[in-house]
Amino acid sequence: MDDKLIIRGIEFKSRLWVGTGKYRDFEETRKAIEASGADVVTVAVRRTNIFDNKSENLLDYIDLKKYKILPNTAGCYTLEDALRYARLARETGISDLIKIEVIGDEKTLFPDSCATLKATEILAKEGFIVLPYINDDPVMALRLVDAGAAAVMPLAAPIGSGLGIRNPYNLKIILEQAKVPIIVDAGVGTASDVALAMELGCDAVLLNTAIAGAKDPIAMAEAMKYGVIAGRLAFKAGRIQRKLYATASSPIEGML
Amino acid sequence: MKLILNGTETELKDGLTVTGLLETLKIDPGRVAVEVNLKIVKKCDYENHALNNMDAVEIVNFVGGG
Numbered sequence: 001m002d003d004k005l006i007i008r009g010i011e012f013k014s015r016l017w018v019g020t021g022k023y024r025d026f027e028e029t030r031k032a033i034e035a036s037g038a039d040v041v042t043v044a045v046r047r048t049n050i051f052d053n054k055s056e057n058l059l060d061y062i063d064l065k066k067y068k069i070l071p072n073t074a075g076c077y078t079l080e081d082a083l084r085y086a087r088l089a090r091e092t093g094i095s096d097l098i099k100i101e102v103i104g105d106e107k108t109l110f111p112d113s114c115a116t117l118k119a120t121e122i123l124a125k126e127g128f129i130v131l132p133y134i135n136d137d138p139v140m141a142l143r144l145v146d147a148g149a150a151a152v153m154p155l156a157a158p159i160g161s162g163l164g165i166r167n168p169y170n171l172k173i174i175l176e177q178a179k180v181p182i183i184v185d186a187g188v189g190t191a192s193d194v195a196l197a198m199e200l201g202c203d204a205v206l207l208n209t210a211i212a213g214a215k216d217p218i219a220m221a222e223a224m225k226y227g228v229i230a231g232r233l234a235f236k237a238g239r240i241q242r243k244l245y246a247t248a249s250s251p252i253e254g255m256l
Numbered sequence: 257m258k259l260i261l262n263g264t265e266t267e268l269k270d271g272l273t274v275t276g277l278l279e280t281l282k283i284d285p286g287r288v289a290v291e292v293n294l295k296i297v298k299k300c301d302y303e304n305h306a307l308n309n310m311d312a313v314e315i316v317n318f319v320g321g322g
Contacts, residue, residue, distance in 0.1 A: 019322025020308025029320060047262040047314065048288055050281050059287055059322055074321050084294075088305025089315050091289035091296050159322070188321075 002236035003232065005006045005203050006151045007181055008129050010068070016228040017070065017183065019208025020058060023217065032237040041068045042099060064094065070131070072099040077114040077241075086188055088125055098107075098123060099131040099153065099185075099206075100195045109159040109186075113140050124148025131187050136170040141178040151180050153206065156197065157187025158180065160209040164193040168200055175201045188226065191227030194246050198231025199239070257309040274302040277313065288317045 005012040017040040023029040033041055037219060041062060045193045062069070071089035076082040082102045088213050100119050104112030111134055120130045129150045134140050136154040153176055157163035164187065175182050181203035188194055188207050197205050205228060209242065216221035257270050259277075268280065274297050278285050290297045291314040297305050307313065 020320040021319060021322045026320075043318035044322055045289075045316050047321045048283060048317045050262055050283065050315060051264075057287060058318055069318065071318060072321055084291075087296055088291060088314075089318075090288040091298070092316075092318065093299060094287075094318070101293065207320075212322075 003236070005181060010069070010129070012226075013201040015204040015229070016224055017042065017204055017206040017234055018211060018221070018224075019206070021208050022212035023136070026058060026061040028217060029058070032221040033062070033067070034221075035218045036211065037225040038072050038227055039066065040068045040206075042072050042208070044072055044074050045089045052082040054217055068097065069095040070097045070099050071095055072133075073101050073119075074102070076101065077103050077112070079118050080229070082115065082119045083122060086128060087126075090128065091182075096127070097129045099128055099129065108136055110155075113137065116140075117143055120149050122228070124150075131183065136167045136174065136217075138170060138173040138177055141174045141182075145178050145180050149180060151183055151203070153183045153185035155186040156184050156193065157192075160213075161187050162189030162210060162213075163187055164189050165200075166197055168196065171197070171200050171202065187191050191223040193219045194227035195223050195231035195234070198228055199234050201235050204228075235238070257307070260310065260312040261309060262314060263277070268307075270305050274305045274307065277307060278315075281315075283315065288315050290315050 005015055014037050016036055016038045018036050018038040019042045020029050073085040074087055086098045097175045100111045102115040103109050112191040116132050120132050124130045131151045131153055132144050132149050133153045139154045156165040183204040183206055184202050185195040185206040188210050194205050209229050265269055275291055283303050293312050
């Protein structure tokens with residue numbers, strides 16, 4: 001089935017993208033990524049542990065030939081910080097992709113839309129492939145596309161909340177209006193949430209906590225893989241209309 | 257000389273370049289990005305970028321995140 005996600009000429013095999021935070025260890029991270037079938041993994045930019053050169057590195061566990069790295073600017077609360085982290089991320093020479101995340105509120109981790117828009121505009125001009133994390137805000141999605149976003153990543157619910165898709169109607173509007181890939185990012189809790197996002201027509205789902213925080217992360221990673229596949233297939237198949245009353249599946253004709 | 261290395265004042269031998277610093281710390285330059293006094297140093301400049309006393313050097317890499 002030729003149903004590949006393409007962003008700025010980059011081909012993605014999987015429509016499930018996964019984060020690498022909150023796992024018990026790198027081995028569990030590696031196994032969960034593998035079980036999820038994802039070919040994109042998100043990472044954060046942080047100070048290298050320079051005083052312990054025996055400490056392991058996440059990238060020792062991720063085959064860069066197999067996986068695309070999507071660095072984020074998680075933890076940044078200002079435009080300046082987001083730009084600094086994004087530029088450092090690219091300077092590693094590992095990826096031109098950047099997930100822009102400028103947080104506006106500590107408690108909800110909702111994005112600062114103004115700073116996100118500005119960061120997107122600046123970094124897109126610098127040649128980054130910018131994927132901004134945004135609220136489920138259709139107008140902001142359009143503004144970000146105008147600013148050069150290669151895709152937009154509306155949240156399903158607050159990061160790490162596991163609440164699932166809080167506003168499917170806003171996502172629908174974003175899908176109709178914004179002519180770039182739409183990747184649901186953050187807030188999903190389980191495989192049915194992922195399936196719902198795909199059934200709505202979203203192009204991909206990015207998640208972390210729903211897998212890393214599950215009792216059995218490896219099994220949940222596999223469940224998410226099937227959630228994405230099932231949801232995408234259902235979307236393409238075209239679901240039946242919802243009706244208030246029943247319609248029999250068996251014929252009346254031939255009854256005794 | 258002293259460097260403010262990832263936020264910590266650290267004593268190092270004089271006359272180090274960025275390449276020399278990474279070698280001293282046994283860090284693979286292919287995995288990191290380096291900033292000196294808030295300016296990113298491009299990989300191609302590591303060899304020639306001399307570090308000075310009390311330079312603020314940040315060495316970052318990728319860690320688990322979502």
